[in-house]
Amino acid sequence: MCGIVAYSGSRNALPVLLGGLKKLEYRGYDSSGIALNDNGQITIRKRQGKVSELISMLDSDSTLEQATCGIAHTRWATHGPPTTENAHPHAGGKGDLALVHNGIIENHRSLREKLTAAGYVFCSETDTEVLAHLVDLHHKGKLIDAVISALREVEGTFGIAAMSRHEPGVLVVARRGSPIVLGLGREETIIASDASAIIKHTRQAIYLDDNDIALIQGNDVEIQALDAGPVSRPTSQIDWSSNAAKKGGYEHYMLKEIFEQPEAIRNTLRGRLDRNRGNALLSGLNLSPRELSELHRVLIVGCGTSMNAGLVGEYAIEDFAGVLAEVEQAAEFRYRNPIVKPSDLVVAISQSGETADTLAAVREAIDKGALVSGLVNTVGSTIARETGRGVYLHAGPEISVASTKAFTCQVSVLLMMALKFARSRRMSRDAGCRFVEEIEAIPSLVEQVLEQNDNIAKVAERYVEQSSAFFIGRGYLYPVALEGALKLKEISYIHAEGYHAAELKHGPIALLDENVPVIALCNEGPGKDKTLGNVAECQARKSRVLGIVTQGDQEAIAALDDHIVVPASPPHTSVIPSTVALQLLSYHIARLKGCSIGQPRNLAKSVTVE
Numbered sequence: 158m159c160g161i162v163a164y165s166g167s168r169n170a171l172p173v174l175l176g177g178l179k180k181l182e183y184r185g186y187d188s189s190g191i192a193l194n195d196n197g198q199i200t201i202r203k204r205q206g207k208v209s210e211l212i213s214m215l216d217s218d219s220t221l222e223q224a225t226c227g228i229a230h231t232r233w234a235t236h237g238p239p240t241t242e243n244a245h246p247h248a249g250g251k252g253d254l255a256l257v258h259n260g261i262i263e264n265h266r267s268l269r270e271k272l273t274a275a276g277y278v279f280c281s282e283t284d285t286e287v288l289a290h291l292v293d294l295h296h297k298g299k300l301i302d303a304v305i306s307a308l309r310e311v312e313g314t315f316g317i318a319a320m321s322r323h324e325p326g327v328l329v330v331a332r333r334g335s336p337i338v339l340g341l342g343r344e345e346t347i348i349a350s351d352a353s354a355i356i357k358h359t360r361q362a363i364y365l366d367d368n369d370i371a372l373i374q375g376n377d378v379e380i381q382a383l384d385a386g387p388v389s390r391p392t393s394q395i396d397w398s399s400n401a402a403k404k405g406g407y408e409h410y411m412l413k414e415i416f417e418q419p420e421a422i423r424n425t426l427r428g429r430l431d432r433n434r435g436n437a438l439l440s441g442l443n444l445s446p447r448e449l450s451e452l453h454r455v456l457i458v459g460c461g462t463s464m465n466a467g468l469v470g471e472y473a474i475e476d477f478a479g480v481l482a483e484v485e486q487a488a489e490f491r492y493r494n495p496i497v498k499p500s501d502l503v504v505a506i507s508q509s510g511e512t513a514d515t516l517a518a519v520r521e522a523i524d525k526g527a528l529v530s531g532l533v534n535t536v537g538s539t540i541a542r543e544t545g546r547g548v549y550l551h552a553g554p555e556i557s558v559a560s561t562k563a564f565t566c567q568v569s570v571l572l573m574m575a576l577k578f579a580r581s582r583r584m585s586r587d588a589g590c591r592f593v594e595e596i597e598a599i600p601s602l603v604e605q606v607l608e609q610n611d612n613i614a615k616v617a618e619r620y621v622e623q624s625s626a627f628f629i630g631r632g633y634l635y636p637v638a639l640e641g642a643l644k645l646k647e648i649s650y651i652h653a654e655g656y657h658a659a660e661l662k663h664g665p666i667a668l669l670d671e672n673v674p675v676i677a678l679c680n681e682g683p684g685k686d687k688t689l690g691n692v693a694e695c696q697a698r699k700s701r702v703l704g705i706v707t708q709g710d711q712e713a714i715a716a717l718d719d720h721i722v723v724p725a726s727p728p729h730t731s732v733i734p735s736t737v738a739l740q741l742l743s744y745h746i747a748r749l750k751g752c753s754i755g756q757p758r759n760l761a762k763s764v765t766v767e
């Protein structure tokens with residue numbers, strides 16, 4: 158995820174900026190840069206790669222050591238691959254101003270056309286450069302006025318810091334959907350996307366609200382609302398431990414990324430749902446409605462969590478679009494000489510975009526003449542490049558080895574794909590509009606589960622000692638059982654198996670006794686009553702059963718030994734809040750066991766070997 162640092166004060170800005178970037182490295186990035194305002198001279202230095210490489214490049218440049226005002230950025234590529242040209246800061250106009258930005262500008266294409274027509278020349282593929290030139294276009298005197306005018310034209314999210322050579326020492330910062338915190342010093346202000354970059358200098362902080370814009374010079378801070386007058390925001394004390402500060406206030410990347418899911422899913426959905434036409438706008442698929450209507454089959458390949466997400470996609474695409482859909486382990490695909498037709502769309506799901514088995518499956522599908530699409534989180538990754546078409550997750554970098562937000566964002570994209578395929582066939586506009594509303598409701602469903610964190614931690618205490626567990630579910634909740642078992646296995650080392658609830662009696666039930674708990678997906682929906690029947694079968698063998706239940710379902714709660722409540726939602730979207738509940742359950746069990754959640758034994762974040 159991108160990171161911002163900015164400084165205005167009496168000290169040299171450069172070491173503060175670079176030190177701040179180092180503190181933000183944990184967020185994941187692929188390029189970095191700084192801009193300094195040295196008494197009316199704006200200098201920008203940026204490059205692809207690590208902050209250490211930027212520092213080496215600057216070491217030899219002593220001219221940069223005088224400036225007392227500057228901005229800096231670590232970029233995680235969304236629009237345009239990770240290159241030096243696409244790195245931030247970006248210059249506005251002919252270099253009179255510089256700007257860094259976190260977030261996604263949805264109307265960047267139309268703004269780019271407008272600016273090009275106005276004579277602006279672009280040197281990057283980013284939406285951020287569009288904003289920099291837009292501010293320049295509006296710059297008639299004061300920087301803050303130009304920024305306000307520009308942001309009024311922007312649709313999407315931003316956290317920005319900007320400066321102009323005409324106003325030495327002055328910074329303008331603003332936020333909508335992407336955090337900005339102001340660190341208040343004695344003669345200085347340090348601005349950052351999170352407190353990790355600030356607490357070395359001060360623990361007095363102001364957190365901007367959405368649509369706040371601040372004018373900063375030294376320790377002088379004036380905050381106003383974008384569309385109204387001055388506002389005052391409370392000053393708070395940052396109480397992060399130094400270890401937590403390395404991960405945005407969380408003890409582990411996994412917990413940080415679990416709690417990022419509402420924002421990550423919003424970023425995944427942003428600009429991709431059309432409420433009026435009841436459809437999904439997945440332009441990256443590069444397939445017309447006519448081509449979609451002629452697809453014979455969707456074949457989904459992936460590994461691990463990505464394959465589990467693919468199984469949800471299979472259910473949703475067949476359920477809503479009536480298109481044949483199948484999921485296959487990527488590792489099997491290329492070795493079994495699969496039947497693949499030109500009318501097949503092969504969707505390769507991969508967070509990293511570098512998984513060897515999935516990449517090999519992509520190449521096999523290409524060789525067999527199928528249409529191939531990626532569903533990838535990492536921009537510019539090998540799978541993204543070799544599929545040539547697809548949908549980026551926009552989930553932000555996933556650092557934790559245990560995949561969490563990637564799964565929920567992958568499922569969100571697959572639901573949008575099911576909608577798009579369905580609307581190219583028999584789904585009506587009204588049904589499409591209902592589906593759009595259901596998908597847009599997902600982030601708030603996740604927020605409601607995250608509010609249960611403390612309760613889930615208490616439930617976890619009763620499952621720490623187990624050496625084995627079963628996860629069971631039906632329908633859309635069967636892939637949730639698989640994913641829940643995978644999460645528990647990989648971070649707590651408890652042997653766990655995900656099973657279709659009906660399958661237990663075909664053998665695995667022989668393993669049940671008082672030492673083997675069962676986690677059952679008992680959400681309201683078509684399979685609930687049968688699953689409660691399976692729960693009773695497990696309890697008859699003395700297994701303790703923890704159920705995921707729908708808010709208010711007293712019948713299910715009464716039938717279970719323990720329960721975790723999730724908000725009511727249709728079966729196809731209940732996958733996501735239910736999975737988040739199991740992510741937290743696994744996290745707390747592993748935490749209580751003292752496991753190495755950050756570095757689970759034997760595991761790698763991206764399996765780039767067969």
Ligand code: AGP
Pocket residue numbers: 460461462463506507508509510511512515558559560561647761762763764
């Ligand atoms: C998930 O928690 C695991 N880390 C693993 O199963 C992962 O999902 C799998 O290796 C696929 O990775 P990818 O999505 O980057 O291709």
